[in-house]
Amino acid sequence: DAGVTQSPTHLIKTRGQQVTLRCSPKSGHDTVSWYQQALGQGPQFIFQYYEEEERQRGNFPDRFSGHQFPNYSSELNVNALLLGDSALYLCASSLVGGGADEQFFGPGTRLTVL
Amino acid sequence: DAKTTQPNSMESNEEEPVHLPCNHSTISGTDYIHWYRQLPSQGPEYVIHGLTSNVNNRMASLAIAEDRKSSTLILHRATLRDAAVYYCILRKAGGTSYGKLTFGQGTILTVHP
Numbered sequence: 001d002a003g004v005t006q007s008p009t010h011l012i013k014t015r016g017q018q019v020t021l022r023c024s025p026k027s028g029h030d031t032v033s034w035y036q037q038a039l040g041q042g043p044q045f046i047f048q049y050y051e052e053e054e055r056q057r058g059n060f061p062d063r064f065s066g067h068q069f070p071n072y073s074s075e076l077n078v079n080a081l082l083l084g085d086s087a088l089y090l091c092a093s094s095l096v097g098g099g100a101d102e103q104f105f106g107p108g109t110r111l112t113v114l
Numbered sequence: 115d116a117k118t119t120q121p122n123s124m125e126s127n128e129e130e131p132v133h134l135p136c137n138h139s140t141i142s143g144t145d146y147i148h149w150y151r152q153l154p155s156q157g158p159e160y161v162i163h164g165l166t167s168n169v170n171n172r173m174a175s176l177a178i179a180e181d182r183k184s185s186t187l188i189l190h191r192a193t194l195r196d197a198a199v200y201y202c203i204l205r206k207a208g209g210t211s212y213g214k215l216t217f218g219q220g221t222i223l224t225v226h227p
Contacts, residue, residue, distance in 0.1 A: 042217030056214060090157050105157030
């Protein structure tokens with residue numbers, strides 16, 4: 001059973017550019033959450049998608065947007081990149097109503113903004 | 115959101131028990147206590163969670179104080195693979211996966227051979 005997968009693994013962009021990160025949830029999961037983890041910090045919640053809609057959002061500007069597809073996979077888009085957007089971006093999947101109530105994380109995408 | 119306080123770092127020797135403390139004095143009655151850990155160069159992984167009673171699973175045990183203002187994650191026999199950052203997180207009850215995980219700084223656990 002494949003767990004959560006993310007692509008690409010690493011990415012280098014320059015300030016002002018736009019980036020799209022991709023996530024495939026664990027098989028059977030229908031909810032995807034995105035987190036940003038700066039170096040030496042804990043992950044910070046960006047937003048969560050369920051049934052192709054954004055259900056909850058953290059304290060991130062509108063430059064951060066997302067999408068969920070009918071097959072439950074998801075994309076995170078960041079526009080007008082800033083140096084401070086350099087971080088590890090983590091995707092987590094879960095199942096609404098799942099008894100264990102745990103989120104399964106992918107290995108992340110390391111974004112470097114120059 | 116209720117906050118958690120954890121020591122910045124702890125050390126242990128291999129094959130010895132490890133007790134990782136977490137204080138959450140402002141916990142509400144509907145908050146579950148979750149623990150995740152993050153191994154080097156990996157995403158976080160779920161360890162255990164509980165509400166009021168102590169919990170055991172194949173990875174660890176969770177001991178919750180009677181007043182629920184603190185909890186302790188117990189690794190019964192630490193291995194080198196247990197070296198990670200351990201996060202104690204409070205999460206609202208609801209029986210669903212709805213809602214975010216609010217990570218703090220966590221505790222860096224070092225395991226010595």
